[in-house]
Amino acid sequence: MNKYYIISVLVVFLVSSCKKKANDYGVIKSRLEKVLIEDQKYRNPIYDPIKQNPIDAKNLTIVTHIIDSLGWLGKDKIGNDANLALFAVIQHANTLAVMEKYLPVMKEAAKKGDADKRQLAYLIDRVELANNRKQIYGTQYAVDEKGKVYFNDLLDSANVNSRRKSMNLYPIEDYIRKIDSSAGDRK
Incomplete structure (x- = not known):
């Protein structure tokens, strides 16, 4: 042959x-x-x-x-x-x-509809906090000794809900209520 x-x-x-x-x-x-x-x-x-x-x-x-x-x-x-x-x-x-390597891949996938924008917001915030920067979307929270939810290092908290909306996340007040029922009266 x-x-x-x-x-x-x-x-x-x-x-x-x-x-x-x-x-x-x-x-x-x-x-x-x-x-x-x-x-x-x-x-x-x-x-x-x-x-x-x-x-x-x-x-x-x-x-x-x-x-x-x-x-x-x-x-x-x-x-x-x-x-x-x-x-x-x-x-x-x-x-x-690892998170930083795949963050741009996920961003591109979200633009194409192959990744969920809400999940992308979580990864972005995690990377920002790990780099000692402020989180953008308020997805990463902590709990104090009394069991109350709070957000560390949140960028421009007055406008967080408009940023959250752009990523298909519900308002931060609703997020707090979801994870901490006693936080309903916090603004």
């Missing part, structure tokens, strides 16, 4: 198998749905870092490989839970470098 024929057949086979893998979102969807369950395993109701951190490291390897290979896959390709897994694992990454 002609060596060019063999090479041509191998190239066609490799390209078609790569395309098949790239378009086989069912396998990816299933794996990411499992990743989402594992992401929450020792996080709720009480976070146990000794049990959760090794799971997070494994999940991060899976998610970054998928994003690096195929980009940020939208709900239309992998469904809501699998799409949520991409965000949750990056949001829970234990290094700022």
Whole structure:
């Protein structure tokens, strides 16, 4: 057989198998749905870092490989839970470098409708606070010794609700009520 024929057949086979893998979102969807369950395993109701951190490291390897290979896959390709897994694992990454690496990828995906703008707001705020800057959307809160919710380092709090609205988040007062029923009278 002609060596060019063999090479041509191998190239066609490799390209078609790569395309098949790239378009086989069912396998990816299933794996990411499992990743989402594992992401929450020792996080709720009480976070146990000794049990959760090794799971997070494994999940991060899976998610970054998928994003690096195929980009940020939208709900239309992998469904809501699998799409949520991409965000949750990056949001829970234990290094700022990982969050910063994938933040622009998620921003671009949000512009295309492949990532949720609300989730993007959470990642942006987490990155801002980790860099000792003020959070933009007021998604990251703390709880004082009396169990009251408060927001550290919030940029221009008078205009936070307009920024939140641009990311499809409800007003911060409603957010506070949701996470702290006793905060209903705070403004």
